[in-house]
Amino acid sequence: MNITREQVDALNAIVxxxxxxEDYADKVQKVLADYRKNANIPGxxxxxxxxxLIQKQYGKAVLLDEVNKILQASLNDYLVEEKLDILGNPLPKVTEDFDWNKDDFTFEFELGLAPEFAVDLDAKSNVTKFDIVADDKMLDEQVERIQKQYGKMISQDKVEEDHTLRGTFSNEEKGIHNxxxxxxxxxxxxxxAKKFVGKKVGDVVSLETKGLFDDDHKLMDYLKVSHDDVHGLDITVDFTIEEINxxxxxxxxxxxxxxxxxEGNVTSVEELKAKIKEDAEAQFAQQADQKFLNDVIESLIDNTKFDLPAVFLKKWIQTVGENxxxxxxxxxxxxKSEKGLRYQLIExxxxxxxxxxxxxxDLKAHTAELIKKQMAQFGQLNPTDEEVDGIVARVLSNQEEVxxxxxxxxxxxxxxxxxxKIKAKSKKVNYQEFIKEMYGE
Structure with missing residues (x-):
């Protein structure tokens, strides 16, 4: 057997x-001999x-199978030995007049090669790292929300301006039912707001979504529609009143x-607000980190320039699926996939x-930390190492979880x-300002 490579260009090659x-004869004969031992043919x-008779009936199929096995093994070994960084899989070149009746065969495979490039994390970037603060307005709103949440609900017959309503937003055409x-x-x-005043349980109030809230993103929370749908959403929704309190x-x-x-951990309104601020900003930091990560990724994709073997990849995509x-x-x-492929190479x-x-x-420590947090949510604040290790072992036995x-x-x-590494600008914002930055508004 002989394997050679022709370098078409920096991103394409033919093997x-x-x-x-001599490469396949012994293997074919061995398989046919096994067939002969077990064949049940009348007469x-x-x-x-x-x-x-065995040769006539099974010879061609066995030849094709054994040659294919040799091809796959030798090609894989060659790619490893030559340390070729390929994209997709080798594509066999179709030969119209290929003759399986010959003794020797020649096969050609197209390769798409990964590009050579460098990633400069120290370069100047236009990425912003947000520091989200819980401002006084938010803290006051959260305190009031807590007071209402733990307050006493008193059922009412008719709606007044300061009442709390439970009900369902619906629009059949858009599949809204929340x-x-x-x-x-x-x-x-x-x-x-005045449309609701005087209404009773069972009444339906029709509302236009355009301009319904001061921020269209609130439609995501109250109507449970996607971010892509909220901007410019101009439909009528019905709110059916189910409770008035x-x-x-x-x-x-x-x-x-x-x-x-x-008991005793918070003793004043000032300490309450400080605790709310601490908890809120810890959550905000996670959101800011995720945006920072996403923005850096986008910046790297935009600014790390390299070519891809596009023609090869499109041919490979044609063959890789079930159909x-x-x-x-x-x-x-x-x-659709080019940006993802570019980042995969960059990553x-x-x-x-x-x-x-x-x-x-690393994986064990990360899993253990997640498990401890979950256990704490259910009141298990001090689990033993043995308990945590046992759960970690079970979780990591699942390949999907791994x-x-x-x-x-x-x-x-x-x-x-x-x-x-990234030279990012820092910007302090409140949560509403961050939401606008997040969605480019």
């Missing part, structure tokens, strides 16, 4: 595999079928503080250059590296 009779005793609790101050104008707010006293945070794709379909799939380069490979101990958790660990490693 030629020459298979001779012949088992094991006594003439080899010529049950939620609202207060009338959520609406963008008083005219909308007046809320007698809970007093801001030690009893409430103890109920919220445990072959047309040229047009492959073009569409390539357009691999960053991982190799900065030694970010995931160790099993894949999911590995992606989380790598995301954390990349985030830490980006925070260290």
């Amino acid at each position: 030629t595999v020459a298979v001779t009779k 012949f005793r088992k094991g006594a079928v003439p080899m010529s 049950t939620t609790t609202i207060t009338l101050d959520i609406f963008n104008d008083k005219k909308t 007046a809320v007698e707010k809970a007093e801001l006293n030690q009893e409430l503080f103890d109920k919220l945070f445990g 072959p794709l047309s040229t047009e379909q492959a073009e569409e799939e390539y357009a 691999n380069k960053i991982i190799a250059s900065n030694n970010l490979q995931i160790q099993f101990e 894949k999911r958790l590995s992606e989380q660990v790598m995301s954390e490693k990349m985030l830490s590296l980006f925070k260290e």
Whole structure:
């Protein structure tokens, strides 16, 4: 057997595999001999079928199978030995007049090669790292929300401006059906709020979504529609009133503080606000980190320039699925996947250059931390190491979980590296300002 490579250009190559009779003859004969031992053909005793008959009946199929096995093994070994970084899989070149009746065969495979490029994390960037603060307005709103949440609900016959309503937003055409609790101050104008005043349980209030709230993103919460749908959404939704309640707010006293945070941990409104601020900003930091990570990724994709073997990849996409794709379909799939492929190559380069490979101990530690947090939510604040290790072992026995958790660990490693390396601008914002920055508004 002989394997040679022709370098078409920096991103494409053709590998030629020459298979001779010596490479496959013994293997084919061995398989046919096994067939002969077990063949049940009328007119012949088992094991006594003439080899010529076995050859005639099974010879071509066995030849094709054994040559294919040799091809796959030798090609894989060649790619490893030559350290070729390929994209997709080798594509066999179709030969119209290929003759399986010959003794020796020649096969050609097209290769798409990964490009050579460098990733400069130290370059100047236009990425912004947001620091989200819980401002006084938010803290006051959260305190009031807590007072209402732990207050006394008093059922009412008719709606008044300060009442809390439970009901369902619906629009059959858009598939909207979301049950939620609202207060009338959520609406963008008083005219909308007045539509509810005087209504009773069972009444339906029709509302126009355009300009319904001061921020269209609130439609995501109250109507449960996607972000892509909220902008410019101009439909009529019905709100069916199911409960009407007046809320007698809970007093801001030690009893409430103890109920919220445990006995003696918070003793004043100032400490309550400080605790709310701490918890809120910890959550905001996670959201800011995710945006920072996403923005860095987008910046790297935009600013790390390299070519891809696009023609090869489109041909490969046509063949890789269960059903072959047309040229047009492959073009569409390539357009959808190109950005993801580019980042995959960039990420691999960053991982190799900065030694970010995931160790099993990293995976175990990350999983253990997640489990401890989950156990704490259910009141198990001090689990033993044995308990945690047992759960970790069970979780990591599931390959799907291992894949999911590995992606989380790598995301954390990349985030830490980006925070260290990327020259990002810092900007302090409140949460509403961050939401506008998040969605480009």
